[in-house]
Amino acid sequence: xxxxxxxxxxxxFLMFLVGLxxxxxxxxxxxxxxSVEILLNAANLAFVSASRLTNxxxxxxVMFFVMAVAACEAAVGLALIISLYRTKxxxxxxxxxxxxx
Amino acid sequence: MNYQAMLxxxxxxxxxxxxxxxxxxxxxxxxxxxTVGTLAIAVPFVLSCLLVFGPVSAGEVIRTxxxxxxxxxxxxxxxxxxxxxxxxxxxxxxxxxxxxVGSLIHLYAGEYMSHEExxxxxxxxxxxxxxxxxxxxxxxxxxxxxxxWEGVGVCSYLLIGYWYSDEANARAGMKAFVANRxxxxxxxxAMFMSVKLFGxxxxxxxxxxxxxxxxxxxxxxxxxxxxxxxxxxxxxxxQLPLYIWLPDAMAGPTPVSALIHAATMVTSGIYLMTxxxxxxxxxxxxxxxxxxxxxxxALFAATIGLVQNDIKKVxxxxxxxxxxxxxxxCGVGAFQFGVxxxxxxxFFKALLFLGAGSVIHAMHHEQDIRKMGGLIKKMPITGWTxxxxxxxxxxxxxxxxxFSKDEILYYAWSGTxxxxxxxxxxxxxxxxxxxxxxxxxxxxxxxESRVEHAHHHHDHGHGHDHxxxxxxxxxxxxxxxxxxxxxxxxxxxxxSMPHAIMHMLGIHxxxxxxxxxxxxxxxxxxxxxxxxxxEAHGSAALEWGLMGTSTLVMxxxxxxxxxxxxxxPKGGESIAKAVGGLYRLILxxxxxxxxxxxxxxxxxxxxGDGFFKFGDRALIEGIIxxxxxxxxxxxxxxxxxxxxxVRNYLKVVFVGILALCVWIFI
Numbered sequence: 001x002x003x004x005x006x007x008x009x010x011x012x013f014l015m016f017l018v019g020l021x022x023x024x025x026x027x028x029x030x031x032x033x034x035s036v037e038i039l040l041n042a043a044n045l046a047f048v049s050a051s052r053l054t055n056x057x058x059x060x061x062v063m064f065f066v067m068a069v070a071a072c073e074a075a076v077g078l079a080l081i082i083s084l085y086r087t088k089x090x091x092x093x094x095x096x097x098x099x100x101x
Numbered sequence: 102m103n104y105q106a107m108l109x110x111x112x113x114x115x116x117x118x119x120x121x122x123x124x125x126x127x128x129x130x131x132x133x134x135x136t137v138g139t140l141a142i143a144v145p146f147v148l149s150c151l152l153v154f155g156p157v158s159a160g161e162v163i164r165t166x167x168x169x170x171x172x173x174x175x176x177x178x179x180x181x182x183x184x185x186x187x188x189x190x191x192x193x194x195x196x197x198x199x200x201x202v203g204s205l206i207h208l209y210a211g212e213y214m215s216h217e218e219x220x221x222x223x224x225x226x227x228x229x230x231x232x233x234x235x236x237x238x239x240x241x242x243x244x245x246x247x248x249x250w251e252g253v254g255v256c257s258y259l260l261i262g263y264w265y266s267d268e269a270n271a272r273a274g275m276k277a278f279v280a281n282r283x284x285x286x287x288x289x290x291a292m293f294m295s296v297k298l299f300g301x302x303x304x305x306x307x308x309x310x311x312x313x314x315x316x317x318x319x320x321x322x323x324x325x326x327x328x329x330x331x332x333x334x335x336x337x338x339x340q341l342p343l344y345i346w347l348p349d350a351m352a353g354p355t356p357v358s359a360l361i362h363a364a365t366m367v368t369s370g371i372y373l374m375t376x377x378x379x380x381x382x383x384x385x386x387x388x389x390x391x392x393x394x395x396x397x398x399a400l401f402a403a404t405i406g407l408v409q410n411d412i413k414k415v416x417x418x419x420x421x422x423x424x425x426x427x428x429x430x431c432g433v434g435a436f437q438f439g440v441x442x443x444x445x446x447x448f449f450k451a452l453l454f455l456g457a458g459s460v461i462h463a464m465h466h467e468q469d470i471r472k473m474g475g476l477i478k479k480m481p482i483t484g485w486t487x488x489x490x491x492x493x494x495x496x497x498x499x500x501x502x503x504f505s506k507d508e509i510l511y512y513a514w515s516g517t518x519x520x521x522x523x524x525x526x527x528x529x530x531x532x533x534x535x536x537x538x539x540x541x542x543x544x545x546x547x548x549e550s551r552v553e554h555a556h557h558h559h560d561h562g563h564g565h566d567h568x569x570x571x572x573x574x575x576x577x578x579x580x581x582x583x584x585x586x587x588x589x590x591x592x593x594x595x596x597s598m599p600h601a602i603m604h605m606l607g608i609h610x611x612x613x614x615x616x617x618x619x620x621x622x623x624x625x626x627x628x629x630x631x632x633x634x635x636e637a638h639g640s641a642a643l644e645w646g647l648m649g650t651s652t653l654v655m656x657x658x659x660x661x662x663x664x665x666x667x668x669x670p671k672g673g674e675s676i677a678k679a680v681g682g683l684y685r686l687i688l689x690x691x692x693x694x695x696x697x698x699x700x701x702x703x704x705x706x707x708x709g710d711g712f713f714k715f716g717d718r719a720l721i722e723g724i725i726x727x728x729x730x731x732x733x734x735x736x737x738x739x740x741x742x743x744x745x746x747v748r749n750y751l752k753v754v755f756v757g758i759l760a761l762c763v764w765i766f767i
Binding site: 025027093 | 752
């Protein structure tokens with residue numbers, strides 16, 4: 001029988017796959033942002049689970065940093081999406097290929 | 102002030118004048134420009150007089166070095182070429198002519214160009230020309246001379262094309278420059294060979310190094326040096342086959358024609374040959390070639406002069422012809438009389454050109470002698486000085502041209518490298534000279550006036566319209582130079598008085614003035630010539646005979662010209678009709694320009710077209726256009742990876758991380 005931290009690790013792996021698939025296959029930047037949040041939270045879950053498994057506090061400390069960064073990232077990202085929508089009238093990521101070689 | 106500093110000042114003051122006029126006095130009033138321009142030549146003239154009549158006439162050679170110019174390792178030693186100046190008796194004569202005649206012409210030009218805008222440019226070029234000409238004659242080695250040689254070419258180009266808005270003038274300047282470049286190549290090759298043979302370019306060192314043994318061992322090389330120098334001379338001194346630029350050079354303002362294309366620049370070839378006389382005389386082949394080219398040029402150009410109707414064109418062909426006489430004089434070994442004729446020619450041809458300029462100025466840029474006539478009543482000073490110039494050039498007994506030309510003709514027959522045939526060519530040329538100069542003078546100044554009163558202006562793109570129609574004498578600034586030059590045209594020839602006349606007058610000085618004066622310069626050449634060919638083989642009887650013959654021919658041809666043109670320019674038409682095709686051929690200047698066009702320029706154009714099509718279009722543009730296209734093809738594959746689509750980048754990142762995990766954990 002799996003212990004709770006082990007279960008958390010497996011679950012974080014699955015969450016990560018979900019987030020990765022979201023970032024890679026969604027075309028809408030908003031949903032890509034959401035997927036990035038899922039990725040970050042998968043990482044958080046992995047940190048916390050690992051912290052419990054090893055009986056150290058490091059993972060939990062890092063988790064708080066990640067949450068803070070994630071909040072900032074969400075704020076900046078949403079602001080970018082809004083101004084993008086204003087100029088391009090679209091938040092489809094495939095429309096943004098001005099930087100192709 | 103010591104003499105070295107004076108020598109440097111003589112060279113540098115004209116340069117200073119050119120810089121002042123060219124850069125700092127652009128907005129100065131005309132009077133300032135003209136004064137600075139003229140003083141920049143007149144002050145060196147005074148210094149030159151002090152130098153030449155002081156130490157140089159006492160036999161000294163003044164030398165100075167401004168700075169070390171070239172110093173390179175060469176043949177285990179060093180090749181040192183300082184910016185060295187030296188003035189000996191030969192360069193002294195040239196110095197006085199350049200600065201003396203130059204000052205008069207500057208004075209004249211100030212008035213001649215009085216209707217022009219922006220004369221600062223004109224005077225800057227003119228001063229720069231004098232600077233270049235002085236470095237040509239004062240240079241103590243071939244490189245400094247070459248600097249001046251190129252410099253006068255550039256200034257000539259700038260001044261021929263002075264009225265550059267007219268395309269014909271710009272083309273004439275270009276033609277002069279290109280023809281000169283061909284000659285310059287000869288000079289350059291001669292320098293290279295001199296370095297190889299002597300290891301120095303200093304004239305006096307070359308003279309020391311050139312011993313009889315060295316000359317005997319390197320005879321072909323010396324002939325090659327002589328012929329290359331000759332090529333340079335044909336370019337600068339307008340000899341066959343490169344003379345074609347000089348008649349076209351008349352597109353420049355008339356003072357330029359007088360200073361550059363009659364008195365100074367075109368005589369630099371004669372200077373160079375005299376300077377290198379010690380080398381040339383070692384090669385009879387080169388000397389004979391020089392003499393033949395000189396004689397042929399003298400006759401050839403004189404025949405063209407017979408039929409020209411443009412006052413400046415007649416004088417231009419006359420200049421080519423007279424230069425031929427000088428080259429002939431050098432070629433037969435009578436260098437001192439080449440220089441003497443250079444001097445007298447500088448006086449009378451500058452006089453004739455300035456006189457022509459005076460006429461052109463008064464006639465508001467009319468140059469066709471068929472539209473002149475009777476001008477002597479309206480312009481007495483110009484007219485009578487022009488007559489003196491004409492008498493001097495045709496060799497009227499007692500005037501300067503008589504002495505210098507007859508000495509050349511005498512030596513053409515009896516000189517070391519002389520031959521009676523050369524004399525025949527020269528005498529024929531002299532006969533033509535008498536005819537065309539008397540024709541010119543008579544048609545311009547005597548007979549009925551054919552001046553059209555309704556002026557049509559030849560628009561040179563310069564000057565203002567003139568509303569005063571009456572033709573009148575020009576102001577003193579223009580007539581004073583004419584009068585001074587007229588005096589020298591009369592007396593200038595006495596330096597080269599023939600032996601026969603000296604004996605008759607009871608002067609027993611041995612040699613005439615010019616021979617004595619140039620003896621130190623020509624000493625080496627004379628020793629070589631005497632050793633190889635013996636003393637010159639003339640006699641007083643021959644001298645009298647030749648002199649009498651040429652005087653007689655001169656009188657007959659002059660009388661013939663006056664008789665023919667008594668009734669105006671139509672007088673020659675009956676003869677022109679009689680010889681029909683020949684007349685048209687000569688009127689077209691023997692179609693030499695057309696010949697060059699067909700033989701040299703057109704094939705060159707074809708070659709150029711070929712190079713353009715193959716070299717430019719195919720090769721260079723091929724590389725430039727097709728090369729990047731190939732690079733683009735390669736890089737476009739790589740640049741496709743950067744698609745600009747975020748998910749593609751994410752895929753790459755994901756695959757990368759996966760690979761990293763596999764590599765680390767497994």
